[in-house]
Amino acid sequence: MEETTNYPEMSKEEREVARWHDKYAKEYSHSASDERYKFVEERIRTYHDVLNLGCASGTDLIHFADKCESITGVDFSKEMITEAKRKSIGMKNVSFVRANILKLPFKDETFNLTYSFSTLYYIKDLKKAFKEVNRVLKNDGVFIFDFGNKYSINNYWDAIKFKVPQHNTTLPEVRKMLKQTGFKEELVRHYQLHPLTRKRNVIKPLNFMCFRRLMIVRKE
Numbered sequence: 001m002e003e004t005t006n007y008p009e010m011s012k013e014e015r016e017v018a019r020w021h022d023k024y025a026k027e028y029s030h031s032a033s034d035e036r037y038k039f040v041e042e043r044i045r046t047y048h049d050v051l052n053l054g055c056a057s058g059t060d061l062i063h064f065a066d067k068c069e070s071i072t073g074v075d076f077s078k079e080m081i082t083e084a085k086r087k088s089i090g091m092k093n094v095s096f097v098r099a100n101i102l103k104l105p106f107k108d109e110t111f112n113l114t115y116s117f118s119t120l121y122y123i124k125d126l127k128k129a130f131k132e133v134n135r136v137l138k139n140d141g142v143f144i145f146d147f148g149n150k151y152s153i154n155n156y157w158d159a160i161k162f163k164v165p166q167h168n169t170t171l172p173e174v175r176k177m178l179k180q181t182g183f184k185e186e187l188v189r190h191y192q193l194h195p196l197t198r199k200r201n202v203i204k205p206l207n208f209m210c211f212r213r214l215m216i217v218r219k220e
Contacts (some may be wrong), residue, residue, distance in 0.1 A: 054119025058084030109138045110140035121148030130181040137219045146214045187216040
């Protein structure tokens, strides 16, 4: 078993999540063709310095590299960062840093755009994460992210399949935390609806069951 010192400044729960991602680093990837990424694609050329929180093995980050001046990926899985660096050899505007979202190793107001997918539901103290994102964003910077919906029945399957701690929440709770940490809401989308809600005529009344929600907010 690996020593806990290989996971600095992490709680027991965070180390558990990091170990799971270490184990699957070589086969794990995010696809930039996923519908969530179109929201990054639409905005990324407007911004110079981009931060990807929970970059995993860097698949989608590398896809965006030629669309911005610089892009940095952060993940607390050592093996994910190793794999991401291997994939990006020779790319001068790309960098990867192993770090905890709750304590980012960047100066205040470093980035114009931050995005984070399939990551924030691993964070127990979501408000602290929002506060840290706000700190590293420049004035009027944009944050695009998704979060797990507490009312989705998919969460039960996810918990069984992945066997790592997750913290799902509600839209009102997230909105309150965003307001408290200095963000202004611009867009909300219900993402990954349950298969039963695919038909357009029944989506609206069943939005509360969506697996995740995507939001775009701006630093005030």
